[in-house]
Amino acid sequence: MSDKPVPARPTVDLRSFTPARVALGRSGASLPTKPLLDFTLAHARARDAVHAAFDAPGLVAGVRALGLGATEVTSRAADRGDYLRRPDLGRQLDAGSAAALADGAIAPCQLAIVIGDGLSAAAVQAHAVALLQSLLPLLGEGDDVAIGHVVVASGARVALGDEIGAILGARMVLMLIGERPGLSAPDSLGAYLTFAPKPGLTDAERNCVSNIHKAGLSHHEAALKIAWLVREGLAREVTGVALKDESADRAPRRIGTALPE
Numbered sequence: 001m002s003d004k005p006v007p008a009r010p011t012v013d014l015r016s017f018t019p020a021r022v023a024l025g026r027s028g029a030s031l032p033t034k035p036l037l038d039f040t041l042a043h044a045r046a047r048d049a050v051h052a053a054f055d056a057p058g059l060v061a062g063v064r065a066l067g068l069g070a071t072e073v074t075s076r077a078a079d080r081g082d083y084l085r086r087p088d089l090g091r092q093l094d095a096g097s098a099a100a101l102a103d104g105a106i107a108p109c110q111l112a113i114v115i116g117d118g119l120s121a122a123a124v125q126a127h128a129v130a131l132l133q134s135l136l137p138l139l140g141e142g143d144d145v146a147i148g149h150v151v152v153a154s155g156a157r158v159a160l161g162d163e164i165g166a167i168l169g170a171r172m173v174l175m176l177i178g179e180r181p182g183l184s185a186p187d188s189l190g191a192y193l194t195f196a197p198k199p200g201l202t203d204a205e206r207n208c209v210s211n212i213h214k215a216g217l218s219h220h221e222a223a224l225k226i227a228w229l230v231r232e233g234l235a236r237e238v239t240g241v242a243l244k245d246e247s248a249d250r251a252p253r254r255i256g257t258a259l260p261e
Helices: 011-016 033-051 056-065 080-085 087-091 095-104 121-139 160-168 219-236
Strands: 070-074 109-116 147-154 170-178 189-195 206-212
Touching: 033 121, 056 070, 056 121, 056 147, 070 095, 080 087, 087 160, 095 160, 109 121, 109 160, 109 219, 121 147, 121 170, 121 189, 121 206, 121 219, 147 160, 160 170, 160 189, 170 219, 189 219, 206 219
Parallel strands: 070 147, 109 147, 109 170
Antiparallel strands: 170 189, 189 206
């Protein structure tokens, strides 16, 4: 009987291309001690990210340092337990926040930005302000995108941005939010863009730029994609399945220009 062919590239080589847990080795019927301890640590970090404290005042200060106005709001989730058990509460503003936003809404804007804790406050603390720092110059090139108030939301789910955008009269809302922590990335930030936001929209009407973290998309790379989607979304008056990310191949058109024949 001939030996099994040896693959040209052993499985262990995959470890140089991915943080996924591959080719970990074996100790009897189980894992070696080190990979097992690494897994336990990663799991603990992911759980910690879900329950980490959200420094909303610190984010407000960071946003204001960039020259933008910022307001704090909260969802109807009274605490983290409510937030995790009742996702619907994280999609609705509490009455006081809704009233305060409505009172402070001065005039409609092209883009409202919402920063929400989501499932990883650690991701938001690490990346949200730095991403905005990379994004703002790109939105200000040529025909400026008029940015309204920035809202920092506690107990937030993605759809909370729809209600906030509608109250502020924004043509589009950009939600920066902590993504569900993974075993290799407990601090991954997501960016969701929705044209004509209003309560009741589905994820099919949003675009998402995800995996913004140290080992994923850099702040600069993410900002380029987001800026392209913002400009194209405003020009075409759509987001979601009707708007494909072609930022690597096409420059965005000026806002208000017609689609090519």
